[in-house]
Amino acid sequence: MDKLLEVKDLKVSFFTHAGEVKAVGGISYEINHGEIMGIVGESGSGKSVEAYTIIGLLQSPGKVVGGEILFDGENVLEYTPEQMEDFRGNKVSMIFQNPMTCLNPVYSIGNQLSEAILCHQKVEKKEAWDKSIEMLKLVGINNPEKRMKQYPHELSGGMRQRVMIAMGLICDPKLLIADEPTTALDVTIQAQILELIKKLQEERKMSVIFITHNLGVVAEVCDKVSVMYAGKIVEQGSVDDIFYNPSHPYTLGLMRSMPRVDAEEYERLIPIEGNPVDMLNPPEGCGFGARCEYCMNICLRKEPPTIDLGNGHRSSCWLLASKQKEEA
Ligand code: SF4
Numbered sequence: 311m312d313k314l315l316e317v318k319d320l321k322v323s324f325f326t327h328a329g330e331v332k333a334v335g336g337i338s339y340e341i342n343h344g345e346i347m348g349i350v351g352e353s354g355s356g357k358s359v360e361a362y363t364i365i366g367l368l369q370s371p372g373k374v375v376g377g378e379i380l381f382d383g384e385n386v387l388e389y390t391p392e393q394m395e396d397f398r399g400n401k402v403s404m405i406f407q408n409p410m411t412c413l414n415p416v417y418s419i420g421n422q423l424s425e426a427i428l429c430h431q432k433v434e435k436k437e438a439w440d441k442s443i444e445m446l447k448l449v450g451i452n453n454p455e456k457r458m459k460q461y462p463h464e465l466s467g468g469m470r471q472r473v474m475i476a477m478g479l480i481c482d483p484k485l486l487i488a489d490e491p492t493t494a495l496d497v498t499i500q501a502q503i504l505e506l507i508k509k510l511q512e513e514r515k516m517s518v519i520f521i522t523h524n525l526g527v528v529a530e531v532c533d534k535v536s537v538m539y540a541g542k543i544v545e546q547g548s549v550d551d552i553f554y555n556p557s558h559p560y561t562l563g564l565m566r567s568m569p570r571v572d573a574e575e576y577e578r579l580i581p582i583e584g585n586p587v588d589m590l591n592p593p594e595g596c597g598f599g600a601r602c603e604y605c606m607n608i609c610l611r612k613e614p615p616t617i618d619l620g621n622g623h624r625s626s627c628w629l630l631a632s633k634q635k636e637e638a
Contacts, residue, residue, distance in 0.1 A: 313380075314484060314517050315341040315364070320377035322356070322363050331589045333359045335541040336377065341485070346511060346518040348528035348549075350564070351538035354586050357521045361487045364519075365404050366394040381485070399430040405478040407490040409470035413462040419446075419473055420458030423480060430481045445476040449506060468499035472506070479510060486511070489521045504531055525568050529553060534622070537561050540587040540597030547623035557625040559602045596628065604629050 322334040334356040341347050349357045362368050364379055364386065379386040381401065389397060406412045414422060423442035427433060433441075439458070446454035449472040462470055471491060478486055488507060492500040508531050511518050520532055528535055529549060536546040537560065545558040556562050563582040570577075584601035593599060596609040609628050617630040 312343050313340050314343045314345075314382065316378075316380040317360070317364070318378040318380065320360060320363065320379060321375045322359055322368065323373055323375050325371045325373060326590075329590050332592065333372070333541055333589065334363070337536075337538070337541075337543045338377075339536050339543065339546060341517050341519065343484070343517060344511075344515045345534065346508075346520060346532045348520045348522060348532035348535045349538060350522060350525060350528055350535060352523055352586060354589065355538040356541040357538050358489055361404065361489055361519060361521055365398055365402055365487060367398075367404075396430070399426065399481050399483070401483055402485040402487065403478040403481065403483040404487040404489060405471075405474045405491050407493050409467075409474040410462060412474060413470060415462055418459055418461055419465070423458070423473070423477055426477050426480050442476075442480065445480050446473070448510070449473075449476045449479075450502075451476075467495055468502065471495060471499070471503055475503070475506065475510070479514070479516075482514070483516065485517045485519070487519045487521070490523070492527065493522075493524075500527075507531065525553075525564060537564070540592060541589065542597060542626065544598065544627070545623075545625040547619070547625075548621070551619075551621070551623040555623070557619060557623075557630060558627050559604050559629070560598050561625075563601075596626075606632075 318338050319336045320334055321332070321336050324331040324333055337360060339347070351357050359368070359372065363374060368374070374387055386397065420439060420442055423445065424435065424438035427438040427441055428435065443454045443458060446457055451457050451469060451472055457465070465473065492503050495503060504527060507518065520527070522528060532549055534546070534548050535552045536543045537552065537558065538544065539560050545552065545556065545561045552561060556565055566580040567582060569579060582601055587593065587597050595611050596602070596614050599605045599609045602609065606628060614626045614628045615631050616624050616626045617634060618624055
């Protein structure tokens with residue numbers, strides 16, 4: 311498979327009055343054409359910041375301080391504002407967690423959808439309107455002609471999320487970034503939306519970055535996974551690697567805190583003790599050290615190396631480094 315997106319040692323910081331917050335501390339990954347990658351991690355782990363950086367929506371005081379984002383071989387970070395405008399919408403688009411805050415309450419659904427087409431493509435208004443109706447049909451909205459004239463507050467939460475997906479796909483992007491697109495929905499609608507994204511991705515051979523804190527969602531839709539903690543990718547691999555052979559203590563902790571269908575009747579879920587890292591004053595060494603049951607002296611002094619476990623499965627932990635040394 312060909313590479314579509316290559317993120318190389320990306321570093322993003324926020325320069326606040328209190329000091330520098332290293333929100334993304336040097337992450338690297340690749341996504342091939344037609345692949346779905348999940349990015350998991352708790353709030354504040356940097357997963358949304360890196361997605362906003364890819365799409366050029368990083369706001370001040372945020373700044374890229376290092377690395378490259380290669381899309382089809384071109385470094386997106388070197389794009390002019392005009393190139394970025396063309397890139398955003400035509401090649402990559404994003405769907406957000408809460409459609410109510412993303413859709414404009416004073417414009418009809420039809421106005422907002424056709425505006426998205428008119429901004430990026432040279433077409434007549436009538437053509438944009440018709441294409442918007444087609445798109446609403448495609449995402450499973452009944453009576454689309456009527457919905458085009460309605461306003462966001464007149465639609466249900468599930469319908470608004472479908473409109474957001476329609477808006478994300480309307481210019482036929484090669485990459486869709488879905489930032490927690492089902493978090494605000496109830497479980498039945500969540501399942502329908504996941505199925506819809508998967509179906510559209512297969513039909514359009516699109517690549518998707520699926521940002522979530524829900525491992526169940528990852529298992530259902532993704533091909534591969536990057537687990538983020540404190541601005542770093544601590545483990546990455548295929549869905550099977552992460553679910554059946556997790557190697558990083560943080561990933562293991564996430565697994566133990568998740569309900570399982572094959573669990574014993576009264577099996578307790580085990581939370582990850584402790585609090586997330588204060589990103590203004592990150593600790594020396596491994597960011598997970600203060601919460602890790604396997605923490606060793608070296609973990610508190612030096613950053614762990616990334617260990618290649620084969621077939622794209624990588625994990626950053628001293629535990630694996632010492633195991634590898636013992637085996638050698
Ligand atoms: Fe735990 Fe050390 Fe591995 Fe960090 S490097 S996850 S502290 S064992």
